[in-house]
Amino acid sequence: MLSRSGRLGSLLSGGGSIAVAMGIMNVATYGFTMIAARLLGPQSYGALAALMATLLVITVLQLGLQATAARRISAEPEHVAQIERTILGVTYRAALALAVLLLVLAPLVNRLLRLDSLPTAALVAVASVPFTIMGGQAGILQGERRWAALSVLYVLSGVPRLVIGTALIWWQPSETSALLGTALGAVAPVVAGWWFLRRARDPGLGSETHGFRRVIFETARNSQALFAFFALSNVDVIVARNVLPSHDAGLYAGGLILTKAVLFLPQFVVVVAFPSMSTIAERRRALTLSLVSVLGIGAAVTLGAAVLPQLALVFVGGQDYTEISDNLAAFAVLGTVLSMLQLLVYSVLARQAHRSVLLVWLALVVVVGLGLLTSEFEQLLAVVIAVDSALFAVLLVLSLQRTRVITEA
Numbered sequence: 001m002l003s004r005s006g007r008l009g010s011l012l013s014g015g016g017s018i019a020v021a022m023g024i025m026n027v028a029t030y031g032f033t034m035i036a037a038r039l040l041g042p043q044s045y046g047a048l049a050a051l052m053a054t055l056l057v058i059t060v061l062q063l064g065l066q067a068t069a070a071r072r073i074s075a076e077p078e079h080v081a082q083i084e085r086t087i088l089g090v091t092y093r094a095a096l097a098l099a100v101l102l103l104v105l106a107p108l109v110n111r112l113l114r115l116d117s118l119p120t121a122a123l124v125a126v127a128s129v130p131f132t133i134m135g136g137q138a139g140i141l142q143g144e145r146r147w148a149a150l151s152v153l154y155v156l157s158g159v160p161r162l163v164i165g166t167a168l169i170w171w172q173p174s175e176t177s178a179l180l181g182t183a184l185g186a187v188a189p190v191v192a193g194w195w196f197l198r199r200a201r202d203p204g205l206g207s208e209t210h211g212f213r214r215v216i217f218e219t220a221r222n223s224q225a226l227f228a229f230f231a232l233s234n235v236d237v238i239v240a241r242n243v244l245p246s247h248d249a250g251l252y253a254g255g256l257i258l259t260k261a262v263l264f265l266p267q268f269v270v271v272v273a274f275p276s277m278s279t280i281a282e283r284r285r286a287l288t289l290s291l292v293s294v295l296g297i298g299a300a301v302t303l304g305a306a307v308l309p310q311l312a313l314v315f316v317g318g319q320d321y322t323e324i325s326d327n328l329a330a331f332a333v334l335g336t337v338l339s340m341l342q343l344l345v346y347s348v349l350a351r352q353a354h355r356s357v358l359l360v361w362l363a364l365v366v367v368v369g370l371g372l373l374t375s376e377f378e379q380l381l382a383v384v385i386a387v388d389s390a391l392f393a394v395l396l397v398l399s400l401q402r403t404r405v406i407t408e409a
Contacts, residue, residue: 040175057230127179252377294339297339327381
């Protein structure tokens, strides 16, 4: 077992490889999106965007499995063999159950997304299987702090999709080909995960705490907590389409591109810090160190957007969005707040503080309620920043209090 200083050192050293791997993954994913948009045209790309949004919601289960595995292995490494076996068992069953459910719902998905293709809707069920399985595998590697192996999984989550997906779209430009490329590309990290976890383990100690039923319950709780954050960080664009003129709603959506960039840029910090936040001796220091890191990254982007707004516009959408150039720094602030808030949500999962998740759902209701009263995108942006900041402040106080009490005890 690693010492406290050794594990905190791992938090720092592991960030490098994970940051590079996730950077490659994000660039590859962005590249596939841009290529698909150009080769498919507006109509087919619109269908693909709807399909990818559906898959994004489905990945909440993937993230729930990953958080469950990483937390349990980090908190009780003496039971790693049992946890690994249970997590993989739950993962395979969850992947199969989700695929069957999506297959049954394929006619509904086909109608809601206006695909006019039942096989394409059914392909969503197929794609969900490797996405879900990767969640369990990645969580085991994350909990064991096997950063090099986890980095390979992240790279393979993006690059094969870019290569295979682009080839299929080039061969037959359609949303079905693009989704098939996404599904085939998602198999690569699963194969790598199987390879990294193929070794036989000593059964070691067993515990009822890590039985199937308890792991399933925790996965469900973690998934709904992450879904709450996912909803909170995306609901404002839906509110904008309902309260703002179409032009202003488009401007707001353009500004959110920068927000999402700031949100995902320090994602590697969350991945590396989560195992440490799951152990009693490390969680307080890991949380504060990670928050400082995320804040530093967000502050740098915010400063850049304030000083060089024309350069920031290039990443937002170009000169068509010049009207929001003075607001780009505010959108970067929102991204920074959301990024730190995401870290606190994972801190809540690490401590299994289930009641705190209710605050995220409450913030979602408040954002929708107050957002519907706005009439300008600046007002909506101010409301979202204020509510998210208030939620961050409350969760931060609760997290610091809980970690201090446990540490002192």
